[in-house]
Amino acid sequence: MSDKEKKEGGRERDERIRKLEELRRLGVNPYPYRFERTHSLIETMENEGSLSTDGASVSVAGRIMAIRGHGHTSFGNLKDGTGSLQFYIKDAGVDEKTWKTFRLLDVGDVVGLSGSLFRTKTGELTIKVKGLELLSKSLLPLPEKYHGLQDKELRYRQRYVDLIVNDEVMEVFRTRARIIDTIRSFLNERDFLEVETPVLQPIYGGAMARPFVTHHNALDMKLYLRIADELYLKRLIVGGMERVYEFCKDFRNEGMDRSHNPEFTMLECYAAYWDYNDMMEFVETLYQKLADEVLGTTKIKYGEQEIDLATPWRRLPFFESIKEKTGKDLREASEEELRKTAERCGINLEGVSGWVGLIDEIFSELVEPHLIQPVFITDYPVELSPLAKMHRSEKGLVERFEPYIAGFEMGNAFSELNDPLDQRERFEQQTRMRQEGADETHPVDENYLRALEHGMPPTGGLGIGIDRLVMLLTDSHSIRDVILFPAMRPETGRDG
RNA sequence: GCGCCGCUAGCUCAAUUGGCAGAGCAACUGACUCUUAAUCAGUAGGUUCGGGGUUCGAUUCCCCGGCGGUGUACCA
Numbered sequence: 037m038s039d040k041e042k043k044e045g046g047r048e049r050d051e052r053i054r055k056l057e058e059l060r061r062l063g064v065n066p067y068p069y070r071f072e073r074t075h076s077l078i079e080t081m082e083n084e085g086s087l088s089t090d091g092a093s094v095s096v097a098g099r100i101m102a103i104r105g106h107g108h109t110s111f112g113n114l115k116d117g118t119g120s121l122q123f124y125i126k127d128a129g130v131d132e133k134t135w136k137t138f139r140l141l142d143v144g145d146v147v148g149l150s151g152s153l154f155r156t157k158t159g160e161l162t163i164k165v166k167g168l169e170l171l172s173k174s175l176l177p178l179p180e181k182y183h184g185l186q187d188k189e190l191r192y193r194q195r196y197v198d199l200i201v202n203d204e205v206m207e208v209f210r211t212r213a214r215i216i217d218t219i220r221s222f223l224n225e226r227d228f229l230e231v232e233t234p235v236l237q238p239i240y241g242g243a244m245a246r247p248f249v250t251h252h253n254a255l256d257m258k259l260y261l262r263i264a265d266e267l268y269l270k271r272l273i274v275g276g277m278e279r280v281y282e283f284c285k286d287f288r289n290e291g292m293d294r295s296h297n298p299e300f301t302m303l304e305c306y307a308a309y310w311d312y313n314d315m316m317e318f319v320e321t322l323y324q325k326l327a328d329e330v331l332g333t334t335k336i337k338y339g340e341q342e343i344d345l346a347t348p349w350r351r352l353p354f355f356e357s358i359k360e361k362t363g364k365d366l367r368e369a370s371e372e373e374l375r376k377t378a379e380r381c382g383i384n385l386e387g388v389s390g391w392v393g394l395i396d397e398i399f400s401e402l403v404e405p406h407l408i409q410p411v412f413i414t415d416y417p418v419e420l421s422p423l424a425k426m427h428r429s430e431k432g433l434v435e436r437f438e439p440y441i442a443g444f445e446m447g448n449a450f451s452e453l454n455d456p457l458d459q460r461e462r463f464e465q466q467t468r469m470r471q472e473g474a475d476e477t478h479p480v481d482e483n484y485l486r487a488l489e490h491g492m493p494p495t496g497g498l499g500i501g502i503d504r505l506v507m508l509l510t511d512s513h514s515i516r517d518v519i520l521f522p523a524m525r526p527e528t529g530r531d532g
Numbered sequence: 533g534c535g536c537c538g539c540u541a542g543c544u545c546a547a548u549u550g551g552c553a554g555a556g557c558a559a560c561u562g563a564c565u566c567u568u569a570a571u572c573a574g575u576a577g578g579u580u581c582g583g584g585g586u587u588c589g590a591u592u593c594c595c596c597g598g599c600g601g602u603g604u605a606c607c608a
Binding site: 158160177182186288386393397 | 577
């Protein structure tokens with residue numbers, strides 16, 4: 037036994053192992069193979085009428101969350117994936133072995149109980165235990181019953197304990213599943229085809245971010261974990277899959293904070309013959325439906341903010357949004373003018389360079405934080421968007437939008453650039469920007485260019501950050517609260 | 533990366549102007565046949581995150597490190 041194992045749980049663990057051995061001596065297998073349930077706990081409660089009138093027996097299973105002993109009797113609480121039910125056991129009501137077994141149980145043990153339902157004098161539905169089967173002996177104690185598990189580090193590292201004792205955590209992840217399910221139905225109903233594309237990519241692309249790098253031994257080559265699946269999905273559009281989507285785990289080798297985890301979930305979808313206006317309608321309709329189905333209302337609360345997701349959402353061109361804050365149309369402004377405007381607005385420009393960098397900084401500082409109600413920011417400068425199609429009427433802009441809610445960028449969408457020669461030119465511009473010192477630029481992807489040269493129909497494309505969407509709809513304020521196992525540094529030994 | 537805050541019993545938290553480290557829950561022993569944060573009596577449980585320094589004495593003060601939280605930066 038390692039030192040670590042000895043320490044973890046300490047004396048209480050030793051005590052439980054002692055009970056385990058005693059149970060075995062009684063002829064009880066503490067880890068049997070299966071148990072036949074007749075009802076989940078929620079079904080038990082819902083069918084109380086029929087179950088208790090004819091004195092029928094029910095069999096339920098779950099984890100013991102509390103034991104309140106009274107000498108010859110005991111009350112306790114059993115919890116399963118659907119709910120919680122009180123149980124009552126009396127030594128005279130069960131055989132001797134069962135009673136002895138019960139006396140060796142602890143809070144945290146998984147058991148199967150059979151018996152009949154009744155109401156206590158305080159009116160609580162309770163199962164009167166006749167049969168009891170230990171299904172799994174727990175060796176480590178659960179956290180304190182009243183305060184639960186508070187320590188954020190432990191909650192993230194031992195999410196299973198968090199889920200056992202903090203019901204609201206379970207609820208967040210049920211909601212997450214409902215959200216994804218609703219999106220999938222929404223897409224399937226509209227004839228989108230769910231596909232899978234490579235996680236390991238020889239050239240990363242579709243976004244601007246630092247990738248994780250890995251190595252393929254058999255091929256002796258460098259591979260990147262995807263930062264996006266965009267370029268693969270658009271190859272499928274070329275191939276004639278007219279509507280495709282993928283729930284895509286993406287990986288970005290960058291900082292972690294309240295809204296960034298190194299691996300996160302993105303939905304990307306593409307529809308041939310759509311443009312970004314179709315995509316805007318699609319997004320607002322989807323969000324309205326999600327709010328309705330998941331929360332039952334489009335009026336949601338996020339922290340102190342009241343947000344209404346009902347359609348239609350405001351459309352606000354990028355430069356228009358900046359004009360609202362600065363009073364100036366900066367589309368034609370020189371770099372010098374941008375710098376002056378930014379400084380006048382009190383923006384710290386340390387480390388910011390170039391026209392694009394400045395305009396982006398001004399937008400981030402002055403506009404973004406105020407985008408609380410749903411809004412589509414549209415028509416971005418071409419330099420910011422190497423994969424988006426030139427605007428049909430506005431020079432220097434592309435047909436791109438980002439939905440913003442509660443100050444969060446919730447996604448990104450374009451009329452996809454399908455002109456292969458223009459796309460090549462954009463990639464080359466990225467390369468020039470890189471040579472001029474830009475940190476992160478989009479690499480040239482010849483393979484993708486060849487696909488475009490075969491002809492991609494006009495296409496609307498969309499990416500939605502699923503984690504942020506779940507945050508919004510569950511009123512969660514850290515991405516770690518909507519990811520079951522968020523990235524953490526490994527636990528170190530006691531010697532640090 | 534940087535700033536600030538935190539780390540004390542299995543869990544939730546106290547305490548120390550630097551002087552024997554505490555409570556509640558959980559555990560253990562006992563009492564108790566409708567309790568539900570059960571109750572009552574008792575017992576046990578600590579490398580105060582790790583290392584170093586100052587000191588007669590450090591859990592407390594100082595330095596280095598670890599992990600976490602939070603803000604900020606990066607994320608064209």
